[in-house]
Amino acid sequence: MSRTAADGGPGHPAGPSQLALLLRPVRTRLIAAALLQLLVAVLTVLTFIALGQLLSALIGDGVTDSVRGWAWVAVIGLFAAPAAHGISFALSFGASRQVEYAARRAVVAHLERLPLGWFTRNGSAQVRKTVGADIGSLSVLVGEGIPMLPRFVATTVLSTGYLLWVDWRLALVVMAPTVAATVIITRQGRNPSAEEAEHEDAARLLGARTTELAQGISVFKVFGQAQRGTQRFGTAADRFAETYLRAEAVEARRTRLTSILSSWIVTLVVTALAGTVFTAAGWIDGIVVVPFLLLSWVISRGVWSLPMVLMAGRRARMVGMSLAQIFGETPLEVRRGETPRAEPAVEFAGVSFGYRADKPVLREIDLRLAPGTVTAVVGASGSGKSTLARLIPRFWDVDAGVIRVCGRDIREVEPEQLYRDLAFVFQDPQLLRRSIADNIRLAKPDADEATVAEAARLAGIDDRIAELPRGYDSVVGDDARLSGGESQRVAIARAILADAPILVLDEPTASADPESAARIQDALSNLLADKTTLVIAHQLNTVVDADTIVVLDEGRIAESGTHAELLAADGHYARMWAASAKGSTRQTEVTAR
Ligand SMILES: Nc1ncnc2c1ncn2[C@@H]1O[C@H](COP(=O)(O)OP(=O)(O)OP(=O)(O)O)[C@@H](O)[C@H]1O
Numbered sequence: 023m024s025r026t027a028a029d030g031g032p033g034h035p036a037g038p039s040q041l042a043l044l045l046r047p048v049r050t051r052l053i054a055a056a057l058l059q060l061l062v063a064v065l066t067v068l069t070f071i072a073l074g075q076l077l078s079a080l081i082g083d084g085v086t087d088s089v090r091g092w093a094w095v096a097v098i099g100l101f102a103a104p105a106a107h108g109i110s111f112a113l114s115f116g117a118s119r120q121v122e123y124a125a126r127r128a129v130v131a132h133l134e135r136l137p138l139g140w141f142t143r144n145g146s147a148q149v150r151k152t153v154g155a156d157i158g159s160l161s162v163l164v165g166e167g168i169p170m171l172p173r174f175v176a177t178t179v180l181s182t183g184y185l186l187w188v189d190w191r192l193a194l195v196v197m198a199p200t201v202a203a204t205v206i207i208t209r210q211g212r213n214p215s216a217e218e219a220e221h222e223d224a225a226r227l228l229g230a231r232t233t234e235l236a237q238g239i240s241v242f243k244v245f246g247q248a249q250r251g252t253q254r255f256g257t258a259a260d261r262f263a264e265t266y267l268r269a270e271a272v273e274a275r276r277t278r279l280t281s282i283l284s285s286w287i288v289t290l291v292v293t294a295l296a297g298t299v300f301t302a303a304g305w306i307d308g309i310v311v312v313p314f315l316l317l318s319w320v321i322s323r324g325v326w327s328l329p330m331v332l333m334a335g336r337r338a339r340m341v342g343m344s345l346a347q348i349f350g351e352t353p354l355e356v357r358r359g360e361t362p363r364a365e366p367a368v369e370f371a372g373v374s375f376g377y378r379a380d381k382p383v384l385r386e387i388d389l390r391l392a393p394g395t396v397t398a399v400v401g402a403s404g405s406g407k408s409t410l411a412r413l414i415p416r417f418w419d420v421d422a423g424v425i426r427v428c429g430r431d432i433r434e435v436e437p438e439q440l441y442r443d444l445a446f447v448f449q450d451p452q453l454l455r456r457s458i459a460d461n462i463r464l465a466k467p468d469a470d471e472a473t474v475a476e477a478a479r480l481a482g483i484d485d486r487i488a489e490l491p492r493g494y495d496s497v498v499g500d501d502a503r504l505s506g507g508e509s510q511r512v513a514i515a516r517a518i519l520a521d522a523p524i525l526v527l528d529e530p531t532a533s534a535d536p537e538s539a540a541r542i543q544d545a546l547s548n549l550l551a552d553k554t555t556l557v558i559a560h561q562l563n564t565v566v567d568a569d570t571i572v573v574l575d576e577g578r579i580a581e582s583g584t585h586a587e588l589l590a591a592d593g594h595y596a597r598m599w600a601a602s603a604k605g606s607t608r609q610t611e612v613t614a615r
Pocket residue numbers: 142143377383401402403404405406407408409410
């Protein structure tokens with residue numbers, strides 16, 4: 023069993039083919055831009071040939087009719103080449119913006135269809151990297167790389183062809199350094215050096231350590247380990263710097279030879295020396311050297327830009343891989359189903375699930391949450407309570423069995439419908455960096471202010487919101503800094519407003535202090551009225567009134583019943599209850615002392 027599909031989901035070809043799909047709508051514009059760059063190449067080479075002819079005429083042959091023609095070519099080339107380049111750039115730049123926008127939309131649309139569990143595993147880092155940096159590189163590739171490549175090739179081929187035609191022997195000598203540089207650069211450009219790869223690794227590690235330090239600095243400090251936290255970061259930063267210097271040194275060594283070989287001054291000197299030798303030997307007329315001086319310079323400039331073209335190719339591969347990773351994730355499939363929607367019950371029938379094939383977390387769960395009842399799930403840490411709760415909103419799909427919500431297999435329900443039937447409040451209430459009002463009305467964007475305020479009142483958070491500088495318009499994280507318990511109550515207000523018939527609550531009081539926990543419990547009692555509820559609880563005293571208490575033990579249902587029934591059964595639950603009673607007595611004694 024695998025939670026990822028490396029080979030692409032249905033309708034979403036991975037990698038390069040995804041890139042091809044994105045480029046298809048702008049294909050015509052890119053072809054036009056590339057053709058214009060070909061024209062620029064032709065005009066550039068013609069201009070230099072014309073310059074050669076003019077210089078030759080000035081030095082020796084005298085001005086003839088054909089020279090006048092070449093003068094026109096030079097003038098036209100001088101104006102037409104920048105104009106063609108300008109139009110080509112406008113076309114490819116426009117196309118790059120369109121591709122960038124389409125790529126971001128395609129990624130976001132695909133993300134919308136991924137199971138929620140994917141986000142808990144990957145967090146926001148990969149999404150940020152793909153939607154931000156990688157798609158940014160894609161834009162550079164489309165805007166510059168794709169049109170510039172034909173220009174580079176055409177300039178080199180045309181100039182070389184012309185020089186070979188003028189005098190192939192001199193051409194071979196003059197071109198030798200640039201050909202050598204081209205071969206070396208192309209071979210080097212294909213694979214990054216070991217030092218470069220090591221530096222990439224160090225950069226990734228530094229990124230991870232920076233996040234760890236930013237998120238965990240308070241924990242390190244509280245335990246007197248601030249130095250250790252910064253030490254881990256410092257070691258990563260040192261390694262980053264060291265590998266950078268090493269990679270740069272290797273790069274400098276690698277490029278030393280090629281930058282000499284492809285430098286224009288070397289080309290000019292080689293051309294002048296070879297031209298002198300050839301002329302002295304009587305193999306050529308001295309005037310023939312003029313076009314060589316001009317065009318070998320054009321070629322060396324092209325070779326100079328080759329590493330950038332190759333870099334664009336490497337980036338394209340990287341972007342392709344990054345997109346493949348996201349598009350390779352199998353989206354939530356919604357199967358065709360004919361079962362009509364029934365009363366708001368939740369059923370687990372023979373459900374088994376594991377995050378890994380060799381480690382089942384839930385085994386053969388049979389459970390029914392009857393409409394309008396509260397079912398509490400308790401059990402030791404790691405027994406699978408949160409996993410059970412998260413399977414209902416399809417964080418992951420079951421490996422065996424079926425989960426039904428309102429009588430229908432959840433794999434046959436459109437997510438929009440499923441999330442209308444379900445509201446969930448988890449341990450870590452995720453509030454968006456938006457106004458409090460927007461956070462509450464997430465499930466009902468058109469809810470008016472009075473309705474939002476009423477939900478906040480029922481959730482017991484209205485008085486705290488009133489204290490905020492801009493009340494309901496205060497923005498979470500900016501002028502609304504809320505405690506864990508307060509955030510939890512905002513999440514409950516959101517669930518109250520959503521008014522879904524089924525509620526899934528995963529330890530909603532987990533991060534709250536006793537006073538806050540009591541307020542959350544009050545808020546929940548407003549939320550629970552008439553709902554079908556599944557609540558995960560650590561503190562048994564919060565669930566004694568539940569209609570059914572289910573005890574999970576190593577992923578299996580060990581027993582279930584009411585509080586009184588389970589105490590009478592004297593099994594798992596009774597032992598947990600006795601242990602929790604002992605714990606709270608000890609707690610009371612400690613507090614009294
Ligand atoms: N996203 C995940 N990927 C891999 N394993 C996971 C993931 N989430 C939980 N697990 C593993 O599944 C098992 C059950 O975890 P779960 O969180 O469901 O237990 P729990 O009963 O809710 O525990 P607790 O009361 O401590 O929150 C544990 O062994 C846990 O390590």
